[in-house]
Amino acid sequence: MTSTVNPVDERAARAPEFPMARAAGCPFDPPPGLRNMQREGPLAKVRLWDGSTPWLVTGYADQRALLGDPRVSADINRSGYPRQAPMPPGGTGVSFILKDDPEHARLRRMVTAPFAIKRVEAMRPGVQKIVDDLIDELLAGPNPVDLVEAFALPVPSLVICQLLGVPYADHDFFQENSKVIINRNVTPEQRSTAHGNLIGYLDDLMGEKIAHPVDDLLSGLAGRVTAGELARDEAAQMGVLLLIAGHETTANMIALGTLALFEHPDQLALLRETDDPKRISSAVEELLRYLHITHSGRRRVAMADIEIGGEVIRAGEGLILANDIANRDPDVFAEPDRLDLRRDARRHVAFGFGVHQCLGQPLARMELQVVYNTLYRRIPTLRPATELERIPFKHDGSVYGVYELPVTW
């Protein structure tokens, strides 16, 4: 047998580690290594924590096409799926975001109604009140203060608790466990324990909602359990997913977005000067594009051979769709590294694309519109209380942001 080196194997041997480090001093930009890959071609190989070498898809158009391609699976239990971390011992239940249709669609449709546009719009006055009350408390409290603790985290936490029907009084408990779950550097045992804590909590709550249903999302799921359409553990699993997703993403968009605006005072001024809903909405879309806080890539596995730019992704090979560099693709967004709140950025993939696109996006958008339209206008002198170099960034989590943001006014 002759020994020839397969060029794909050779590339895998040279594959750089993923995730990659961001450049010091550029906390809002994707890692330079990823941007170099984007310039070199549509596909690259990267090496994960377990030594596997999935494909990294670099361009906006290819990512969107693959995320909408039925030959691509989101099933974490399928061989070749590029996992972010080791599975906890014994595994854990898997929510619909890590399943394929028809099971994914069956479960997702049970929770889509509260996220419909009119339902979300009906929540806007309540969210405005939450934001106004928190700003009142902020202004009455210590100065300087950590904006994450005093504002960025409580806003989405209060909103998702109201929507789900989870007592906000328990927020310390679920925020602590949620932090562990999304941290890439904890042990599988720690993650498993945190997940078990949340499942236990949601299961108890589900029991209450089954016995005494009220008008909230968890009671809706409880009704499905009672009707035999949904298993109780599936309902608890969905509750955990919505609780975590509702917290971490929006909170990080509020704090990291505020920091990005501090670094771009001309753009911050645009938000201070307007209350035009269209301009506020454009600003939110641009901040979503620019900050791309989900920086671990969408994870998928090919179920058939798929050709991209003359290369073939084989069935069973893992895919990472790096939405952070898709949102900085110069073929789609002119001067992609410039934060420009006046541009039309609505095509960004910050919420993903395809059937798994973020369920909570209408709610996230509305919350961010209210926050960005209110915070800087009500506290026009709001500014950082420390230097950029001293702010701790979440390089270790699957959601990017800042751990703290000391502010003064």
Next chain:
Amino acid sequence: MKVTVDQDKCVASGQCVVAAMEVFDQRDEDGIVVLLTPEPPAGQAEDVRHAAAVCPALAIEIQD
């Protein structure tokens, strides 16, 4: 312009409603797309094209 929607594909993202509220709506019970105006006037064509472009499930088809 003629618009068709595929309710089986729809994932209730509501992005079509945000883009073109006169043309698309959502079912109350599950947020699935409802087509209000199958032949929208020319003035709405750009919004409808945008709706089709941002639909994550590719559930909107346009014929000119």
